[in-house]
Amino acid sequence: MKELYLQNSLTKKKELFKPITEGFIGMYVCGPTVYSDVHLGNVRTFISFDIMYRFLLHLGYKVRYVRNITDVGHLLDDGEDRISKGARADKLEPMEVVQKYTNGFHKMMDIFNTHRPSIEPRATQHILEQIEMVQQIIDNGYGYEANGSVYFDTLKFHEEKKCYGKLSGRVIDELLVETRDNLKNQSDKKHPSDFAIWMKAAPEHLMKWNSPWSVGFPGWHLECSVMSTKYLGETFDIHGGGNDLKFPHHENEVAQNVGACNCQPANYWLHTNMLLMNGRKMSKSDGNTITPDQLFTGDSPHITKAYSPMVIKFFMLQSHYSSTNDLVDDGLLAAEKGYRRLMEAQKTLAELQTTGAGNELDTDVTGPLDKFITEMCDDFNTPRAIAQLFELVTKINSFKEGHLDINKISVDTLARLQKDFPCYISKVLGLKNEIEAGNNGELEGVMQLVLDLRQDARANKNWAISDKIxxxxxxxxxxxxxxxxxxSWTMN
RNA sequence: GGUCGCGUGGCCGAGCGGUUAGGCAGAGGUCUGCAAAACCUCGUACACCAGUUCGAAUCUGGUCGCGACCUCCA
Known part of the structure; x- marks a missing residue:
């Protein structure tokens, strides 16, 4: 199997990937909290992990891809549960809210042509397991109960395990100082950096369960520890998420797993960077935001026209997942043209034939094909991989136009090109040909007739009719x- | 305030010690009835200042600017 290198947030180094079990990969990605419509930033993150999933499959791994749905315990600043807030706003039962936005999330991810994960567990389906892990953490001495809530003892944990802050680069002493002001209204905690793993619910709280400590609900960070352990084992290969989750969410996740099982949850941590718009982070509060639907319809002051899902996806893939990606109209416009050229070349390629008389140009084709894989093996470098695709676009068009002699590539090489090029585009990058999708048989027949008539006019040098058509x-x-x-013709 | 990251040609965006990134836009050319498309050629960019080095966009220090996290976020 090809050597794969990953930028590991845990070690801050690019490392050769070694799966725990040869040929198998366990991958956990923090999914969305389903209390409102999907944010475009979520879309980029999940597209990034979808590409990784697709490429790992392409390399021949058997991958178990787990991505959770957070449906409880994720609180707002004022302490209100996000789902509860959504329920109140929409006048729905909490689980109706969860279902509504889960459906919307799935629909959007389908529109962007991403695979569903192998397992998509929900936090509320794992309350028992979460209670068990809380108990384990208490038994190991890293959790303490106060007024019905249970907190993780970060200071004791760090003194014994010396690893709190390793993932996010925090220093626990600084955390103690920094959050001192917040201590006043959270006096149940021994230390300000401690975090809740079980929370006692107020009487009016909508979602709550019985536990040994109180009627309450699990802490947000706990669910990922529990679900990754349940479906992938105590230690698995890859854990992913947006880099805004690094602290405190992922840091606390590591602490919980080490605290409960005395082992690191994941060998490789991958973090995607943020999607910006016009150079600034997307933010609802200052109007610097755009929804997927607005992009599809063009109904936003930030863009000049509508963009299709595949164009948006292609635009995102032209930057590396670990870099910020700045969504601007000019960039989208450029992506649209590039994407179309790529799709046209795919169509052109299907019609090419060679006698295979020579093979002088074989390496011109096999080189970029090989390099595509090499670039993807280098921490999923989609922009460089796509550059190789464009090298091939030029070759394909040159063969068609006769600027390069197609008979100077062997039958096998053309066959490989015709198999791999579309495979890389559709299977590895998950890009669909939207231009083709607009066509249908009836239109095809009509267009053939129209072009035939026009061809007659051209043969008679009747340019007026020809141009009119x-x-x-x-x-x-x-x-x-x-x-x-x-x-020939294409839909614009 | 603390921690971390970034500033690349008109725009987007890779590269991270010596070798063409790529896309879009622009200029010239080939082809074509014209156009479009396609192909060929072209710009010689790396915030600023100083240093390390035979050699720096790439390493070090400083300056300026931007961003993320530290509090809910993918």
């Missing part, structure tokens, strides 16, 4: 291109 079609968003071997 072309202009009228352009009005209907159909672009006619006159090539050497007749005319």
């Amino acid at each position: 072309r202009d009228a079609l352009a009005e209907a968003k159909i672009v006619v291109k006159d090539g050497k071997d007749g005319s």
